[in-house]
Amino acid sequence: MAIKQRDAQASFQGQQGVGALRADEGIRAELLRRLAKRRANLSLFRSVKIRIGLGILGFFVLLAIFGPVFVHQDPQAFSSDVLSPPSAAHWMGTTQTGQDVFAQVIDGTRMTLLVGFAVGALATFLSVVIGLTAGYFGGVVDELISLVINVFLVIPALPLTIVLAGYIPVRGPLPVAVVISLTGWAWGARVLRAQTMSLRKREFVEAARASGESTFRIIFAEILTNELAIVASSLIFTIIYAIFSEVGLEFLGLSDVTVTSWGNMLFWATNNQALLLGAWWWIVPPGLCIALLGAGLAFTNNGIDELTNPRLRDASRG
Amino acid sequence: MQFLLRRLVFYLVALWAAISLNFLIPRLMPGDPVLLLVARLQGQVDPRAIAALRLQFGLNANSSMWSQYVNYLSNLLHGDLGTSIAYFPSSVAEVIGLGLKWTMILVGVSAILSFFIGTLLGTIAAWRRGSWFDTTLSPLLTFFSAIPYFWLALIVLYILGFLLKWFPLTGAYSLDLEPGFSGPFILSAIYHAILPAATIVISSMAGWMLGMRNAMLTTLAEDYVLMAQAKGLSERRVMITYAARNAILPNITGFALSLGFVVGGALLTEIVFSYPGLGYILLQAVQSDDFPLMQGIFLMIAIAVLGANFLADVCYVVLDPRVRQER
Numbered sequence: 288m289a290i291k292q293r294d295a296q297a298s299f300q301g302q303q304g305v306g307a308l309r310a311d312e313g314i315r316a317e318l319l320r321r322l323a324k325r326r327a328n329l330s331l332f333r334s335v336k337i338r339i340g341l342g343i344l345g346f347f348v349l350l351a352i353f354g355p356v357f358v359h360q361d362p363q364a365f366s367s368d369v370l371s372p373p374s375a376a377h378w379m380g381t382t383q384t385g386q387d388v389f390a391q392v393i394d395g396t397r398m399t400l401l402v403g404f405a406v407g408a409l410a411t412f413l414s415v416v417i418g419l420t421a422g423y424f425g426g427v428v429d430e431l432i433s434l435v436i437n438v439f440l441v442i443p444a445l446p447l448t449i450v451l452a453g454y455i456p457v458r459g460p461l462p463v464a465v466v467i468s469l470t471g472w473a474w475g476a477r478v479l480r481a482q483t484m485s486l487r488k489r490e491f492v493e494a495a496r497a498s499g500e501s502t503f504r505i506i507f508a509e510i511l512t513n514e515l516a517i518v519a520s521s522l523i524f525t526i527i528y529a530i531f532s533e534v535g536l537e538f539l540g541l542s543d544v545t546v547t548s549w550g551n552m553l554f555w556a557t558n559n560q561a562l563l564l565g566a567w568w569w570i571v572p573p574g575l576c577i578a579l580l581g582a583g584l585a586f587t588n589n590g591i592d593e594l595t596n597p598r599l600r601d602a603s604r605g
Numbered sequence: 606m607q608f609l610l611r612r613l614v615f616y617l618v619a620l621w622a623a624i625s626l627n628f629l630i631p632r633l634m635p636g637d638p639v640l641l642l643v644a645r646l647q648g649q650v651d652p653r654a655i656a657a658l659r660l661q662f663g664l665n666a667n668s669s670m671w672s673q674y675v676n677y678l679s680n681l682l683h684g685d686l687g688t689s690i691a692y693f694p695s696s697v698a699e700v701i702g703l704g705l706k707w708t709m710i711l712v713g714v715s716a717i718l719s720f721f722i723g724t725l726l727g728t729i730a731a732w733r734r735g736s737w738f739d740t741t742l743s744p745l746l747t748f749f750s751a752i753p754y755f756w757l758a759l760i761v762l763y764i765l766g767f768l769l770k771w772f773p774l775t776g777a778y779s780l781d782l783e784p785g786f787s788g789p790f791i792l793s794a795i796y797h798a799i800l801p802a803a804t805i806v807i808s809s810m811a812g813w814m815l816g817m818r819n820a821m822l823t824t825l826a827e828d829y830v831l832m833a834q835a836k837g838l839s840e841r842r843v844m845i846t847y848a849a850r851n852a853i854l855p856n857i858t859g860f861a862l863s864l865g866f867v868v869g870g871a872l873l874t875e876i877v878f879s880y881p882g883l884g885y886i887l888l889q890a891v892q893s894d895d896f897p898l899m900q901g902i903f904l905m906i907a908i909a910v911l912g913a914n915f916l917a918d919v920c921y922v923v924l925d926p927r928v929r930q931e932r
């Protein structure tokens with residue numbers, strides 16, 4: 288019965304195909320063109336938000352890589368120009384010990400981005416492994432892992448991070464990155480678990496299972512590749528979280544305060560009462576950079592959201 | 606009821622996890638940080654503080670991990686969080702008690718304000734999607750949400766406090782007033798809280814606004830909204846009682862989850878304003894390696910956030926009849 292039905296369907300489709308072949312080639316070309324246009328509409332770079340976001344992100348990445356090559360000044364070098372406002376010699380003024388703020392901002396980009404991206408990669412790796420395992424296996428495994436995920440979601444992260452960072456005997460960017468990763472994976476894991484649960488009953492997964500692929504391969508080759516958009520979105524979200532936490536910990540002096548980074552600049556500025564001395568140029572540049580970078584990441588994230596959720600996309604177009 | 610009971614059990618598990626993490630962190634760290642601290646503090650602080658520290662972290666007794674754990678739990682149940690190093694000989698519980706009320710009021714009021722303002726703005730933005738209100742406000746608030754709380758606090762303090770002198774630079778109340786339930790004192794406390802609260806509201810508003818906007822866009826496409834409009838109901842009524850009412854549920858879950866994040870930002874904001882809450886005490890603890898105090902603050906904040914989460918769940922049950930009917 289089922290076979291007959293399928294045969295009938297196939298022959299029907301065959302007739303349609305013959306009909307389409309006979310039809311004017313112009314219609315075919317028009318259809319193809321429309322299809323291509325639709326694909327282009329859906330591609331990453333059509334979205335204004337994503338373009339702005341990736342533009343900002345790209346600017347800071349280039350600044351981190353090449354900035355220190357062009358700025359030859361040592362960001363930590365003292366000079367006799369103490370607390371001087373922005374001028375031709377010091378584009379963003381100087382600190383209380385005569386360090387050049389501009390050189391510090393450029394050099395600090397590197398460390399701030401490095402920690403942010405490292406945490407993003409590490410925490411996203413954790414959330415992929417944990418979220419996909421929970422979502423794929425279901426049952427008791429899922430119950431237990433979900434409990435852990437939810438517990439990590441409700442426990443306030445920053446105070447926990449502070450306790451962890453405080454106890455680590457060595458202070459520096461690496462321990463800070465590890466500590467933030469340990470507290471920042473739960474959000475991504477939750478989203479990925481939900482998506483994996485809806486994917487695991489799909490036909491392509493069943494097919495992979497039937498053809499005898501190993502469980503490891505099914506999870507990380509079949510399912511993971513089908514939720515890369517969510518992984519990307521969760522990666523960006525984690526990087527935002529990482530940069531915020533990193534800057535916060537550095538501001539408290541819980542990293543290595545001799546390293547040049549945006550958070551450490553704010554630590555030194557507030558510890559030297561920069562605002563009460565009227566030295567706004569010491570405070571404004573690093574914070575503005577953080578805000579710009581964060582906004583760039585957030586725009587990219589919103590843009591991806593709109594791509595995957597057509598309702599939001601149509602709304603933004605008006 | 607069953608839903609609330611399940612949530613309550615979950616929060617108790619989360620609380621147990623937080624307490625156990627608190628116990629394990631110092632004991633699992635490489636290189637024994639407590640031992641290092643004791644060695645470093647020798648001769649710098651009161652020997653009795655070191656003795657208290659040794660006792661708290663089980664450095665003296667050769668007791669097993671398990672008996673240390675039981676001991677730790679029983680101390681906690683008696684409200685004993687250990688002795689502070691920075692504020693020796695005060696106990697951690699006393700020090701935290703000083704700051705807790707300021708933080709609870711400041712963060713509580715500003716989180717609720719920010720939730721309501723953000724949700725309202727999100728509702729309007731979704732209702733008038735594509736208008737200038739929506740297209741300027743959404744990116745603007747996204748930018749504001751990308752600003753670290755404490756940096757916005759620094760800028761606000763510099764402009765409104767230092768340059769214009771409209772608001773006080775530090776503290777939670779004017780120091781020549783006697784703390785108490787008197788009119789001038791309360792007015793002074795509100796006056797001092799405006800800048801920190803505004804900072805927290807502005808920084809945290811965006812998340813709730815964008816969440817509400819996205820949820821609203823989904824409900825606006827529903828048939829019952831169209832039906833309500835077809836019936837000729839007033840625009841405000843359709844927007845608030847038909848669309849917003851159904852879109853607000855995910856935002857309430859979001860309120861609970863982002864609360865921990867807001868509290869973290871608020872702690873750093875307090876530091877900038879020298880506001881005498883937990884954040885300010887936390888800074889003192891970090892600067893003097895006062896581990897018991899750091900841990901006590903973490904535990905207090907965890908309890909407060911878990912409690913607030915449970916309250917949000919209660920609201921959820923009140924607002925969503927489906928949860929109530931579930932058997």
